[in-house]
Each structure stands twice: as structure tokens, then as C-alpha cells.
Amino acid sequence: xxxxxxxxxxxxxxxxxxxxxxxxxxxxxxxxxxxxxxxxxxxxxxxxxxxxxxxxxxxxxxxxxxxxxxxxxxxxxxxxxxxxxxxxxxxxxxxxxxxxxxxxxxxxxxxxxxxxxxxxxxxxxxxxxxxxxxxxxxxxxxxxxxxxxxxxxxxxxxxxxxxxxxxxxxxxxxxxxxxxxxxxxxxxxxxxxxxxxxxxxxxxxxxxxxxxxxxxxxxxxxxxxxxxxxxxxxxxxxxxxxxxxxxxxxxxxxxxxxxxxxxxxxxxxxxxxxxxxxxxxxxxxxxxxxxxxxxxxxxxxxxxxxxxxxxxxxxxxxxxxxxxxxxxxxxxxxxxxxxxxxxxxxxxxxxxxxxxxxxxxxxxxxxxxxxxxxxxxxxxxxxxxxxxxxxxxxxxxxxxxxxxxxxxxxxxxxxxxxxxxxxxxxxxxxx
Numbered sequence: 275x276x277x278x279x280x281x282x283x284x285x286x287x288x289x290x291x292x293x294x295x296x297x298x299x300x301x302x303x304x305x306x307x308x309x310x311x312x313x314x315x316x317x318x319x320x321x322x323x324x325x326x327x328x329x330x331x332x333x334x335x336x337x338x339x340x341x342x343x344x345x346x347x348x349x350x351x352x353x354x355x356x357x358x359x360x361x362x363x364x365x366x367x368x369x370x371x372x373x374x375x376x377x378x379x380x381x382x383x384x385x386x387x388x389x390x391x392x393x394x395x396x397x398x399x400x401x402x403x404x405x406x407x408x409x410x411x412x413x414x415x416x417x418x419x420x421x422x423x424x425x426x427x428x429x430x431x432x433x434x435x436x437x438x439x440x441x442x443x444x445x446x447x448x449x450x451x452x453x454x455x456x457x458x459x460x461x462x463x464x465x466x467x468x469x470x471x472x473x474x475x476x477x478x479x480x481x482x483x484x485x486x487x488x489x490x491x492x493x494x495x496x497x498x499x500x501x502x503x504x505x506x507x508x509x510x511x512x513x514x515x516x517x518x519x520x521x522x523x524x525x526x527x528x529x530x531x532x533x534x535x536x537x538x539x540x541x542x543x544x545x546x547x548x549x550x551x552x553x554x555x556x557x558x559x560x561x562x563x564x565x566x567x568x569x570x571x572x573x574x575x576x577x578x579x580x581x582x583x584x585x586x587x588x589x590x591x592x593x594x595x596x597x598x599x600x601x602x603x604x605x606x607x608x609x610x611x612x613x614x615x616x617x618x619x620x621x622x623x624x625x626x627x628x629x630x631x632x633x634x635x636x637x638x639x640x641x642x643x644x645x646x647x648x649x650x651x652x653x654x655x656x657x658x659x660x661x662x663x664x665x666x667x668x669x670x671x672x673x674x675x676x677x678x679x680x681x682x683x684x685x686x687x688x689x690x691x692x693x694x695x696x697x698x699x700x701x702x703x704x705x
Contacts, residue, residue: 275389276399279376280345282385283316284337285395287327290320291610294386296396308352314442315344315355317517321609322436325643339429341385342370342403355434356443363427363451370404370426371418378406378416420457427452439649440515441672474646475653475681480627480639481510487623496572501588502615504569509616509644510651512543512556513670516613516644519587521606527587529579532558532566545671556669588612616644653681 281300284290297316304312319340326333346366347353353362379402389396407414430448437443452458476484488506491499508514519527531544533555541563542555558566567577575585586606607615620639628636652670655661656678667678 275392275396277397278399278401280341280349280403282397282401283341283344284320284323285386287324287330287333289386289395290324291608294395294397304348309348309354311354311356312348317522318437318440318442319344319433321516321645322433324610324613325645335425336429336433337385338403339426340433342426343430345403356437358447359445360447360450360454363430363447367423367427367451370423373404373416377402378404380406380408380413424452424457427455427457441670441677444674444677474638474642475650476639476642476646477635478654478658479632480623480635481650481654483627483639484620484623487626488619491619491622500569500572502619504565505588505612506616506619506647507562507565508543509647511559511562513648513651513666514543514545514556515648516609516616518545519607520609520612522609526606529570529575529583529585529587530581531587532579534578552671554669554671557665613644616647620644649681652678653683656681657683 275296277296281297283297283301285292285294301312301316309315323333323337323340326336343366344355346369347355347358350369351362351365358366379400382405383400384398385401386395387398388394404416406416427448431446431452434443434446434448438446484506488499488503492503505519509516509519517525521527525547531546532541533544534541541558543558544553544555546553570577570579573585573589579585588607590607590611620642624636624639627639652666655666656663663675663678663682666672666681667675670678672678
């Protein structure tokens with residue numbers, strides 16, 4: 275099979291979650307020989323890209339820039355994106371301003387095409403990561419305009435903001451580079467972390483509509499939505515990522531992940547390997563344990579999971595039509611199915627809150643996704659339930675308490691009330 279000099283990593287959004295055998299083989303080799311976390315990076319990148327599916331132009335622009343940047347990380351400097359510094363980002367800019375001639379194309383072609391003989395989509399051998407210009411049939415010297423460079427770095431800054439919100443990365447070298455570049459005066463590219471939709475949480479009001487919506491659906495259509503109710507409850511209560519509750523390569527969530535300590539009787543949910551590369555056990559509330567019992571009763575199982583119970587956590591309603599679980603009914607839901615199911619609930623809740631006169635809340639809810647439920651659980655536990663930061667840190671899998679502290683929100687009124695009666699001399703009046 276003829277391949278392009280650089281392997282494109284992400285197909286169009288219709289196929290991005292299906293996977294591609296050529297890309298998988300390439301990433302496996304990169305993981306083994308050059309960049310150990312290449313597979314995790316691709317998973318994060320695919321999830322981030324898929325969230326742009328409603329804007330085709332954004333999707334294409336983001337995909338092209340990510341592919342070029344990850345090619346530089348994996349093939350040129352053999353470095354994980356989480357190791358990249360501002361100085362490294364400057365080297366990447368230099369690379370983009372003068373790329374190898376073999377990587378420059380002069381017309382736009384699809385990154386992937388259908389190979390009828392293999393009956394699968396494969397990288398297009400005519401594709402190149404850089405596009406040059408011709409004038410009157412003559413090749414012009416390659417040049418990267420300031421606007422193109424700013425766009426590249428703004429896209430990478432957005433991606434790094436996503437990685438930070440997922441606690442996979444602690445710095446944003448693209449934003450740091452922009453802040454110290456000649457473009458620094460242009461505030462359009464100085465995105466603040468709190469303004470990024472990826473890190474937002476649903477408000478109390480918005481979350482109440484989501485829970486009311488999914489609870490009503492579970493009562494009227496239990497065969498479809500008892501699963502939805504427990505799925506959303508579990509993600510919220512245990513601060514889970516979508517990949518923690520859905521089947522993917524090397525991971526298939528099962529009931530045995532709910533574990534009871536024989537000495538203390540305490541239940542927890544065990545995550546053997548998250549996309550953050552960590553394993554952890556999350557403490558379970560009584561409300562979630564009650565929800566688990568109700569869900570298992572609906573499935574016809576015993577109230578509590580038995581040790582080594584391998585029953586899938588969230589089973590399909592219909593047999594899989596393709597992939598490794600083809601024809602199997604009681605197979606775990608994949609990432610796409612979990613995300614789509616939750617998104618449909620969010621959209622219904624947004625319709626409901628809008629009908630009640632909260633148009634602004636509805637508009638914001640429609641920008642959020644299943645990804646934001648993890649942030650909502652952490653934010654609500656810290657700011658509403660008043661759980662100690664150290665407890666939330668452990669359950670969320672944060673390495674640093676500083677990461678957890680970013681979810682601590684206080685209003686001006688709250689700060690005033692907590693400061694109003696502060697004494698200057700704590701010993702005054704004590705004899």
C-alpha cells in the first residue's frame with residue numbers, strides 16, 4: 275500500500291471514532307519506539323475533535339493543525355505534547371515556516387479515501403500536511419502568513435486548554451508562546467482558562483433540569499432510560515470521564531469495578547486505568563449506591579455486585595453492527611454511544627429549561643457536553659456539598675491540590691460575609 279510521507283491521524287468526523295488500522299499500527303510503533311503516551315494523546319485529540327463536529331470548517335481546521343503538530347512531536351522531535359515548552363513551540367513555528375519540500379502539496383486532497391480492494395478507508399498517498407501556492411503554473415516559495423501562524427497557535431492553545439481541563443497537562447505552551455510573541459497585543463488569542471467551554475460546569479439550576487429530565491424518562495421509558503439515569507448519576511458522582519464508562523481498546527467496564535471493603539463495608543468504584551494514565555478508587559455516596567441497587571434490579575441482577583462479576587456496566591439495547599462486538603447484544607457501550615446518549619438528555623433538558631423562560635441557561639447548556647459533567651460533579655461537591663478539597667482531590671485523581679482548588683468558586687458577597695466579622699485582635703476581651 276502506498277502511503278503519504280506523513281500519516282494523517284484523524285478521518286472526517288463520521289469516521290473518527292471508528293478507528294483506522296493504518297493509523298493504529300503507526301501509533302503503536304510510535305508508542306513502542308518514540309513517545310510512550312502517543313496512544314493516550316490520540317484518544318484525547320479524537321475526543322476534542324469530535325466535539326467540533328457541529329462546525330465542519332472548525333473541525334477541518336483543527337484536524338489539520340493537530341495532525342501537523344503531532345507529526346512534528348512524534349516523527350521530528352520524538353516528544354510527547356505534554357513535554358513541550360515555549361522554547362520547543364518556537365522550534366515548531368520555525369519548522370512550519372520552512373517545512374521539508376517533500377511535505378508541501380499544491381492542491382487540496384482528502385486525507386483519507388476508500389480502498390475498494392481492502393473495503394476500508396486508508397490514508398491518501400497524495401495528501402501533504404502543508405499546502406503551497408502556484409502562480410501561472412510556477413511553484414512559489416513557501417510562506418506562512420502572520421494570520422495563518424496566529425490561527426495555528428490559537429488552535430493549539432485551545433487543544434492544550436482541553437488537555438489541562440482533563441488534568442492531562444499542566445501548562446499551555448502555545449498560549450505562553452502567543453503571550454510572548456509579537457501577537458501578544460491581540461487579546462483575541464489570549465484565551466483564559468475559565469472562558470473555555472471545556473472547563474465549565476452546569477449550574478445548580480441547569481443540573482436540576484438535567485436530572486429531572488433523565489429521571490422522568492427513566493420512569494416513562496425504563497427499557498431505554500434506566501441506563502441513562504444511572505450513567506449520568508455515576509459520571510456526576512464519581513467525576514468520571516466518558517472513557518471511564520465506555521468500551522475502548524484494552525478496556526471494557528464491568529460491575530466488578532464496584533468493590534466493597536470487607537473490613538470497613540465501604541463501597542467504592544475502581545478505575546483500573548483512566549485516560550489520565552492513573553488508577554484510582556472513588557468513594558461512593560449512599561445516594562449513588564441506592565441508584566446502583568435500583569439499576570441492577572431493573573437488569574434482573576442481585577442488589578449488589580459479586581466479586582469478579584463481569585457483567586457489562588452499560589449494555590447495548592441493540593446488537594453491535596460493526597467492530598469487535600458485532601452481533602453481541604449484551605456488550606458495553608462505546609464512547610460514541612455514551613456521548614450521544616448523554617447529549618440527547620442535555621438537549622432535552624435545555625428545551626425544558628427554555629420553555630420555562632430561562633433562555634440564557636438553555637443557550638449555555640447547548641454548548642456543553644457529556645465531558646462537562648465531570649467538572650460539574652467536582653464543582654458542586656466543593657462549592658455546594660462542601661467536601662474537603664483533599665477528599666475531592668483523591669477521588670478526582672488530581673496530582674496537585676492546586677488543580678482541585680481551581681474548582682473553588684466564591685462570590686463577592688460570600689467573600690464580604692466571611693470577612694465582615696473578622697477580628698483584628700483574637701485575644702481582645704479574653705481575661
